[in-house]
Amino acid sequence: MTRPLLSPEWVARLKQFKKLIVGFSGGLDSTVLLHVLASTPPLSNQLLAVHINHGISGNSLNWQRHCEQLCLDLGIAFIAKAIEFDRSANVEEAARNARYDFFSSLLEDNDCLVLGHHLDDQAETVLLQLFRGAGVDGLAAMQECSNLGAGQLARPFLTCPRVELEHYARIHELKWIEDESNQDTKYSRNYLRHRVMPLLLEKWPGVAGNISRAATHCQQAKANLEVLAIKDCPDLLNATDHLLIEPIKGLEFERITNVLKFWLKKNRIQLPSSKTFHRIIHEIIFAKLDAIPTVSWNQIQVRRFQQHLYLLKADQINLPKAIKWQQFPASLIYPDANIELSAVKAQKGLMIPKEAQIEIRFRKGGEEIYWHGQTKHLKKLFQEWQIPPWVRDRVPLVYINDQLACVVGYAVSDVFFTTNSLEAWSIVNNS
Structure with missing residues (x-):
């Protein structure tokens, strides 16, 4: 009798989550994973299958339809997402990063992304990291459980060899996608899988498990180094x-x-x-x-x-010369420059005269503000406040009727300062 792919411990662990988001490519690993989860009563009602369409293959749309139909047959909620990524450099890495960014955006508190990585994947990952000269972090490879976005990431098959997944798929007569690019040995992982691993397995049949075990040792070493870092x-x-x-x-x-x-x-x-x-x-x-x-x-x-x-x-954001805050006190949001300001009622702070023209500007040089009974150069104040030089040009300046009224987060001009809580505002930089 073979062991179940999903142990009782894993069922108990996954049952605690509100939603289980399954990364579903339609390949063997994710197809078996989805079928196992859908066949486990405590978990089947928590499932959402997510298919990422990379748009690389001419078969992409057919694969998406295949995945959608399987989810329909299993009664599982399904969404598909076409993603854009940089294809000029390392396509594998760029696609992976784009996938995880989207998965992360879906996760809410008490959600879990579940992926079908198995023992052979782990062994390949360790070897790829080794060939790149990675340290302990890289050789720790993939963890069974980790944080991702607002939720968590789980890999319940990480100790299961691929042959066990193939056996399960045959027994349950599952159909899956064979991505033609998986045979292309110009990609590092495919070269390792098709050219290198067979030679290693011929000499050492249990090598995948041994390599995976080394990753577990590196994970423990990584945890110890993190404890040391906090101590230091x-x-x-x-x-x-x-x-x-x-x-x-x-x-x-x-x-x-x-x-x-x-x-x-x-x-x-x-x-x-x-x-x-x-x-x-x-x-x-x-x-x-x-x-x-x-x-x-x-x-x-x-x-x-x-x-x-x-x-x-490093960013290439060009700050605008001025942004009119026409809907004050509603928040001012200017995505092109990553600016988000809000106005909050305060016991003391900035007073906004009626019919005032409010603008947000940024330092150009020569600005002055009347503060603590004196006219002071903004450059000198930034130095006194020990603001790093590269931050100074991004500090929002509130101008009222063309006069500098507030350096957001640091000072309010005496001219526009009030202790009347009915009139006072605090400007908060949420950028």
């Missing part, structure tokens, strides 16, 4: 896009790198090369106090200002 730098627990430098300067190089990796992962940033970590440590962390160095990779920048590291995503 307790600020990591609350750190967002900036990190205090002083606590880590006295650490050994490898432990500084470990802290930086934790910080970047917490901010959902893909880790750079070892060479880039060397540059961050030598050129930024140990730079002169008055230096403002930068290290960049992909679309990411790490900078230093005084005693903090700052993490920035």
Whole structure:
């Protein structure tokens, strides 16, 4: 008697979720997964099958129809999504990132994305990471359970070899899609699957399970390194896009790198090369106090200002000269420049005269504000407030009737300041 593909422990684990979103390509793995879940009474009412149409193959539409029909037969809710992604570089990686971005957008609190990755997939992933020279994080490969967006991600078949899924499919007479690109060995995973793994299995029949077990060991090592990072730098627990430098300067190089990796992962940033970590440590962390160095990779920048590291995503947003806030106090949303401001009633703060013309502008140089009984240059105030130089040009400035009335998040001009709670507003930057 063969073991069930979905153990009682997995049934209990998945039953706790409100919705189970199944990534359904129509291939063997996801077809078996969907059938198993639909045949498990405690779970069948929680299912939503999601098919991603990459638009790469001429058969894409037929595959989508096949998936929709199978869900109709099983009585499972179904949605399909055509996605766009960059096809100029690594198509496999770009498609994968686009898939996960969409899956993540669907997940709400107490939802779970369920995928059909199996033991052979895990072994291939470990080897691909090894060939790329990955560290512990990469060699940890895929986890059975992890966080994704507002929900979680589960891979209940990760310890099941592909042959068990094939056996289940034959017994239940399931039909699945064979993507012709899966035979194309120009793709790294396919080359490994069709050319390399058969040779390894011929010599070591249990090699896939052994490689997968090594990934489990690396997952434990990864968890231990994360504990060490927090011990070395307790600020990591609350750190967002900036990190205090002083606590880590006295650490050994490898432990500084470990802290930086934790910080970047917490901010959902893909880790750079070892060479880039060397540059961050030598050129930024140990730079002169008055230096403002930068290290960049992909679309990411790490900078230093005084005693903090700052993490920035490089963007090409051109800020508008002015945005009229015509519907005040309704929120001002300007997506093209990633601007979102809201007005909140306050005990004291900004007073808006009747019939006022309200505009949002950004620093160009030479701005002055009447504050604390004096006319002050905005440039000097930004320095006093220790605002990093690259942030200063993005701080929203509220102009009322062509006069600078408020530096959002920092100051309100004496001319427009009131302690009358019936008239006072606080401008909040939600960008």
